[in-house]
Amino acid sequence: MSITAKAGPAIPAGPAHPLSQRRPLGDRGFQILALSAGLLVLVILVLIAVSMTSQSTTWFTTEGWSGVFSTDWDPAHNIYGAVPFIYGTLITSAIAIIIAFPVSVGIALLLTEVVPRRWSRPIVYVIDLLAVVPSVVWGLWGILILAPWLQSIYQSIASGLTGVPVLSTFFGGQGISGASFFTAGLILAVMITPIVTSLSREVIATVPVIDREGAYALGATRWEMIQGAVWPHSQSGIVGAVLLGLGRAMGETIAVALVIGSSPTITTHLFTTGYSMPSVIANQFGEATVGVFRAALIGMGVLLFVLTIIINLSARAIVGRSVRRAGGE
């Protein structure tokens, strides 16, 4: 790789320059190397889709669409319906979002509006600490400490709510267990808070200062300014952030596998045991040496992959659009 010492024009940067004969081999080689590294992403994604789908075809062929989407899961009798797990995934993620949304947006607003610049650094470090705790440690703490402690709390809530019409369908019922949908949802909420908070902060930061100051100039209190200036600008971006959190919550495996109770059930009682897609894959994969069983688990992996890709795509699109729109104004 030698420097071209001629006085001629240097090779410009910018859009991909057509490879001309004057470019040294090493330079072209480097470009190809970089391109292949980039393409690896697409290759891996395609391979994931293809290889996992091909391994799960026996599930679809043996059960058919009605079998795959049935509510019955009974490996002893070769019945592999995925609905209880889809339900569990959706419910635990919903609980996580409902809890994490106000908390994360609250913290994001705290950091951008309330706390002076100097102090926001340590708070951000604390949030990062939350992100650094591995999922398996959350699960360990959840199953050994949190679930037993929560069991008695759930029990009191459930007995207190007997007979109350709407609430008891969610928070009442038999078979109250510390290891349940709600506990899993709680831990998920804690785990997705860092990502939703940091993305919300990014989105809120794009709100033009003019709008903020204009609101203050009109005599608004901080809360009114947030309602009137920040929220309209950042609302779709925050929705995108929440969607990303949802995607993360749906895919979270280990913490949920440990605290959800491992019982494929479809019920509205949140304080009872349940199951979710990634949990059943993690827990039962060692068992699944029979063809259709394994295909069913891999098939659920495919379902999970497709779901999280769709959610991530929409989230990125929404966040991207809102950031662009805010930046353009």
Place this chain on the structure above:
Amino acid sequence: MAIGLIAACMKRYTHKENPDMHLRGRKHVAAVGGAVAVALLAAACSSSSSSSSSSSSAAASSAPAAASSSPSVSGKINGAGSTFQLTFQQAAISAFKSTDPNITVNYDGVGSGSGRADLYAGTVNYAGSDSTIPTTEQPKLNGKKVLYFPVLIGPITLAYNLPGVSSLKLTPTLISEIFQAKITTWNNSAIAAVNPGVSLPSTPITLAVRSDSSGTTQNFTLFLQDAVGSAWTLGSSSTIKWPSTARAASGNGGVAQAVKSTTGAIGYVDYSTAEASGLTAASIENKAGQFVAPSITAASTAAAGVTIASNLTFHAVWDSTDPTAYPITYQTWDIVYAVQPNATDVSLLKAYLGFVLGSTGQALLEPLHYAPLPSNLDSMAVAQLSQITS
């Protein structure tokens, strides 16, 4: 490696060409990074062989064997399956290492069902299974003959977590109703009727069951089927569709942990695990109408006099009419193919199984809360060793 390339480039074109660039530390970072990378690669590629692996193929690598239990035999054998015998297997393997240091044995407690599946797939030399091979799995043997080597006897306890209730009596009917979620609170009148004088709390009953394919489940449900007949509707198999409010866990250990950490829980756990976890177990009514607490002597009594088939299979649950017998006593086997792929495997298996069935191996059982095999069964098993051929 690209890091090396970048490092090399940076080293060449630093100081002179880019005097303004902030270089302090960068070269060193690159050099250290490169060295670390090389060191990691070297360590990873080191040819020191792994000392054990549960998934390697059944064929062991070793020198030619002399006599069947000669210390000169060396190699590796793998087993997998029942968590009931897991604690014993771990103890036996480590004791065996002192008598036969050249033989490495590995046992993975994945549950009886998975252990058998591994045997069919050829990834293990022996499968630990608490039940005989079910008829649905017979085709997987491809006509090959298997030998059952009984290993130990033990009780299945009904372990429960009720602070303040130190002793509890249960009948098979009660157990059947509890595990079908027909009785849902501890102070139910049916339970109280059998336990006069015990103050039962109103805590709801949480069921702790197995999520994996388990021989313990199979024997427990077989007991219920034999004892209460058609009142037990969930059948008997290694995987059961438990009531939806049950909490499932993996392995006997998992169920024990679920019971231990949940007030009001009851689960079926093997005696060895229950004792080691410090759980309290209920006394169960046996065929003679007596309530017997789980113990090694009660288990041995239950197993004595059991009818043994010629292939050393038998059925200890709900069998004995002795008033001191524990009704949910079960057994576990190590299953091997009668015909092994090579002579080395034969010697290795004979060495290890001989140890397990011999006096040293069986002496390990009682301190671990297992019951040893009745002596007639043990002799039959040792005699069966000669049937392993290549």
Place this chain on the structure above:
Amino acid sequence: MMAITTDQQTVDLREPGGWRRTKNQLATVGMWVAFVVMLVPLGFVLVTVVSKGASAISWQFLTNGTLPVNVLPVNYGGMGAAVLGTLEITGFAALMAIPLGVLGGIYINEYGGNHVLARVINFFADVMTGVPSIIMGLFIFTIWVLHFGYSGLAGSFALGCLMLPIVIRSTYEMLKLVPDSLREASYALGATKSRVTVTVTLPAAIGGIVSGSLLAVARAAGETAPLLFTILTVTSTNTNLFSGANTALSAQIFANATQPYTGAQARAWGAALTLIAIAFILMIVARLVTARFARYSE
């Protein structure tokens, strides 16, 4: 306390009183409550892990290569096998993912420009960061483990797939921040594009790139799900990364979390403390690198 009168309306410049002020205060309190609500589980977990784990940790715990049977108390054997496994598997994954990720980020930012392919790769790298880790594990299981068996290498592949998009994205973000004037000056001196990228742009962004990579490594070290399908947790030391099943701290914690014995649980807490310490150290180093070496930051 003045009222400014305009043509149409009066703007009241007094302090907002009564209900508006209360709402504002409530909102501020609400935000602080949100922060505290997040702190509670964090504090709870850290305190528990440190108190229960510290009593398990000892030099023997960290280095002894024999994982004892579950019933034995914590002073027998140790987690050395798992520590070695985590270091080896994560280390090799980093070795694969970081160079490839940096190159990918270089492609998107330097060579891609407005080319469709670059934008597609950028977009999908972003999407790939959201793919659950269990999918990576299943993926490597189907294309590698089924053919070549369980090994630490398979685990490294799975973790590498996890780290790759993170490193690509962070490289891309950091390179974007390097001002074009640096590049243009180098081109003006007649350097080839690869030369410019490697010797000017990359070193300018290296602080942020290294710190982003370290955070990716910290994340990978804590992952369990991809390892469940690729390394088949064993209980003895396997120094050979490329053949034979292996173990790792995260996998051991998962296995021990469902054990009833105090010894096994103590080992789980000790391993959890070790894992958090590793991730924490990597995070601190990443921050230090950013503070010290990053020339351009947001």
